[in-house]
Amino acid sequence: MADYTLKIRRFDPESGEPAYWQSFDVDLAPERSVLDGVLRARDDEDGSIGIRCSCQAAICGSCAVRINGKTALACNTKLSDARAGAKAGEIVVEPMGNFPVLKDLIVDMDAVHWKKVQRVVPWLLPEGDPPEREYIVPPESMIDITQSMACIQCGACVGACLSLEVDPEFIGPAALAKAYRFVGDPRDGQTESRLQDLAEDPHGIYDCTHCFACVEVCPKDVAPMDQIMRLRRRATGDFGIRDQNNGYGHEKAFVDLIEKYGTLHEAQLLPRSFGQGSLVRSQLDPNSVKQLVTALPAAVNGLKSGKVSPVKALWHHKLPDQDQVRRIYKEIESKDERLELNLYIVGESGGEEEGAMAEGSQES
Amino acid sequence: MKVAYWPGCVSRGFTPELHGSMALVAPKLDIEMVELDRANCCGAGVIAEHNQELVDTLNARTFAMAQGVEGAAGMMNICSTCQGAQTECRERLDASTDYRSGVNEHLKPEGLSYESNGDWWNKNFLWLLVEEIGLDTLRERVVRPLEGLRIAPFYGCYIVRPTRRLGYADHPERDRYMEMVIEAIGANPVDYAGKHKCCGFPLITMNRTTSLRQAGRHLADAIDADADCLVTPCPLCHLNLDLQQPDAAKYVERDLDIPVLHLPQMVGLALGLEPKELGMNKHVVKTGDVQRKVAALAAA
Numbered sequence: 001m002a003d004y005t006l007k008i009r010r011f012d013p014e015s016g017e018p019a020y021w022q023s024f025d026v027d028l029a030p031e032r033s034v035l036d037g038v039l040r041a042r043d044d045e046d047g048s049i050g051i052r053c054s055c056q057a058a059i060c061g062s063c064a065v066r067i068n069g070k071t072a073l074a075c076n077t078k079l080s081d082a083r084a085g086a087k088a089g090e091i092v093v094e095p096m097g098n099f100p101v102l103k104d105l106i107v108d109m110d111a112v113h114w115k116k117v118q119r120v121v122p123w124l125l126p127e128g129d130p131p132e133r134e135y136i137v138p139p140e141s142m143i144d145i146t147q148s149m150a151c152i153q154c155g156a157c158v159g160a161c162l163s164l165e166v167d168p169e170f171i172g173p174a175a176l177a178k179a180y181r182f183v184g185d186p187r188d189g190q191t192e193s194r195l196q197d198l199a200e201d202p203h204g205i206y207d208c209t210h211c212f213a214c215v216e217v218c219p220k221d222v223a224p225m226d227q228i229m230r231l232r233r234r235a236t237g238d239f240g241i242r243d244q245n246n247g248y249g250h251e252k253a254f255v256d257l258i259e260k261y262g263t264l265h266e267a268q269l270l271p272r273s274f275g276q277g278s279l280v281r282s283q284l285d286p287n288s289v290k291q292l293v294t295a296l297p298a299a300v301n302g303l304k305s306g307k308v309s310p311v312k313a314l315w316h317h318k319l320p321d322q323d324q325v326r327r328i329y330k331e332i333e334s335k336d337e338r339l340e341l342n343l344y345i346v347g348e349s350g351g352e353e354e355g356a357m358a359e360g361s362q363e364s
Numbered sequence: 365m366k367v368a369y370w371p372g373c374v375s376r377g378f379t380p381e382l383h384g385s386m387a388l389v390a391p392k393l394d395i396e397m398v399e400l401d402r403a404n405c406c407g408a409g410v411i412a413e414h415n416q417e418l419v420d421t422l423n424a425r426t427f428a429m430a431q432g433v434e435g436a437a438g439m440m441n442i443c444s445t446c447q448g449a450q451t452e453c454r455e456r457l458d459a460s461t462d463y464r465s466g467v468n469e470h471l472k473p474e475g476l477s478y479e480s481n482g483d484w485w486n487k488n489f490l491w492l493l494v495e496e497i498g499l500d501t502l503r504e505r506v507v508r509p510l511e512g513l514r515i516a517p518f519y520g521c522y523i524v525r526p527t528r529r530l531g532y533a534d535h536p537e538r539d540r541y542m543e544m545v546i547e548a549i550g551a552n553p554v555d556y557a558g559k560h561k562c563c564g565f566p567l568i569t570m571n572r573t574t575s576l577r578q579a580g581r582h583l584a585d586a587i588d589a590d591a592d593c594l595v596t597p598c599p600l601c602h603l604n605l606d607l608q609q610p611d612a613a614k615y616v617e618r619d620l621d622i623p624v625l626h627l628p629q630m631v632g633l634a635l636g637l638e639p640k641e642l643g644m645n646k647h648v649v650k651t652g653d654v655q656r657k658v659a660a661l662a663a664a
Contacts, residue, residue, distance in 0.1 A: 162561055162562045162578065163562075163567075163574055163578075165561075165578075166564075166574050166577040166578050166581065167571070167573070167574045167577070170574070202571065206567075206570040206571065207567070207570070207571050207574060209562045209564060209566050209567050209574065209575070209578065210409050210521070210562075210566040211521040211525065211561070211562035211566075212448075212521055212522075212525035212526050213521075213525060213562075215525065215526045216525045216526050216527060229412065229413045232413050233413055233414065233415075236413075236414070237414065237415070245570050245571065246569050246570050247570055249569075250410070250569045250570060251410055251413055251414055254408070254410040254411065254414075255410070255411055255414050255415075258404065258405045258407070258411065258422070262404045262405065263373040263376070263377075263404060263405050264373035264374070264377065264405050264408075265377075266373070266374065266377045266378050269569075270569060273569040273570075274569070294572070297610065297611060298607050298608050298610075298611060301607060301610060301648045302378065302607055302648065304648075305645075305646055305647060305648045306645065306646045307378060307379065307380070307381070307607065307646045307647070307648065308378055312377065312378075312380075316377075319402055319403075319404060320401070320402050321402050321474070324425075324473070324474050325404050325422070325425075327473065328418070328421050328422065328425070328470050328471075329418065331470055332415060332417050332418045332421060332470065333415065333418065335417075338415055338416070338417065339416065339417040339466070340416045340417070341416065341420075341456045341459070341460060341463045343455070343456065343459055346459075346460070
């Protein structure tokens with residue numbers, strides 16, 4: 001009996017045949033990788049198996065595939081671990097989702113990933129005349145972007161993205177994480193226009209569904225979703241960009257409602273979100289009214305089912321100690337700088353040995 | 365078991381049947397809930413977008429109140445989103461003494477302080493049910509096994525990802541707990557593509573099309589897998605899957621008509637509670653077929 005069985009999805013568009021599954025038995029030690037398994041199958045049984053790989057050390061990002069339904073680097077996944085997560089003992093290896101397949105496990109990175117990375121203008125756009133020699137950047141000002149710089153462009157986050165699954169136009173986690181790499185770079189002179197562009201695009205930062213799928217699969221802990229949230233934070237908090245997608249409105253509405261009531265007044269969240277955070281504007285602005293009308297059937301259904309009572313929709317009680325919540329808001333929101341603790345940077349011990357604490361350098 | 369109970373905003377707002385059903389189910393499982401009626405919203409990921417220190421302080425305030433409940437083993441919530449949002453804050457608060465001290469300074473005027481303590485837990489009812497109450501106890505308490513009922517679990521993102529933060533190293537089966545509970549009450553768990561995916565709720569105000577396509581696809585997948593209903597531990601997922609279901613049908617261009625139960629409702633049915641007292645008449649997608657099947661089981 002073989003040590004491991006790999007069930008590989010085969011597809012060759014040039015053959016005109018539909019995709020099919022093929023199983024391969026491989027004898028390898030448990031600490032060897034899924035990539036080793038695929039390469040062994042290719043060497044010993046079928047030389048036509050298509051897979052990209054290069055460094056075999058989780059650096060080049062070439063071999064991202066889906067293993068038992070979860071996107072990962074094949075070279076960075078042990079056979080023993082893969083089998084532990086396998087159904088019926090077979091390790092299932094497929095090409096990444098959200099990409100056109102070129103052959104077997106090889107996907108078209110140009111069509112999705114690189115196209116989207118290009119979209120965010122992935123190079124510095126400094127302002128003014130360049131210095132005589134190089135730009136001098138204090139190391140501490142670059143710490144903020146080290147996490148986004150760790151990306152190896154493997155596309156695992158793109159393959160796992162649940163927004164892309166239903167909206168192929170979404171700029172996506174990898175490209176947006178790359179965007180933060182430049183938004184957070186002190187040498188870049190186009191911060192506001194970059195943020196304006198990404199906030200206004202209907203498939204930009206406000207098309208991320210906050211599902212953590214990219215965070216879960218990233219082999220380098222870039223946490224693309226966190227970078228997207230930082231883009232949102234910079235767009236709304238630092239530049240007050242009022243986008244057409246209700247991103248600014250939704251954040252403002254939610255934050256303001258908790259400051260006012262302590263818990264969420266759901267009936268006001270939707271109209272305020274459509275009205276850039278304002279209940280009055282939501283009923284005067286034609287675009288907001290149009291959106292409210294679209295949302296009306298759900299509200300009516302909620303009322304009809306008894307899920308939502310008219311009283312509850314109109315009236316929301318404040319917490320008994322709401323003045324304390326307001327005080328906390330005031331103390332924190334009045335600070336000149338936003339305080340952030342990024343565990344990627346300071347380490348999971350909180351960096352107490354170094355006393356490290358990352359601070360947002362922007363005015364609230 | 366005594367717990368500090370954080371019901372969240374939505375269970376007391378647009379899904380009152382969730383809060384009501386949990387109140388009925390708890391005594392049947394010997395859970396004594398001390399509700400945190402002064403605690404505030406977890407931020408649901410949105411306040412975290414706005415200001416990290418603010419959301420961490422608001423949740424530290426809730427944790428401190430929960431830790432002040434005498435004799436409580438930990439804090440229980442009934443919302444996947446609360447679970448994820450609060451765990452994220454707790455991770456930062458536990459990581460740094462300096463940071464935690466700064467946050468606690470904001471709580472001083474209320475006489476509150478969040479103490480980092482590895483023994484203290486914050487758990488969704490699903491986790492508490494499996495890890496603290498135990499499936500054997502649940503099986504013993506079942507008076508109406510839901511045999512023959514095909515139930516599709518829908519977890520909600522915040523309770524399954526990221527696994528590193530959510531304690532999956534110690535509890536690797538947390539992404540199967542729903543199936544385990546469904547089996548324990550005698551029903552059949554339905555496997556389908558969408559069970560760990562996103563319901564789309566966070567996008568409902570920002571990209572309605574993406575949001576409702578997501579919801580619609582998962583509902584369609586569950587229907588195609590021959591499920592009688594879905595069940596979820598997340599009221600926000602419930603809103604997109606139930607309240608928005610008629611609209612979601614338009615976005616995926618097919619008929620959708622599948623009830624979406626809250627986890628305590630499903631458990632409550634098996635424990636002998638009646639559909640009406642569990643608020644199953646307060647759903648947009650009518651639960652009549654499920655109720656009839658349950659009634660037939662009782663009559664059999």
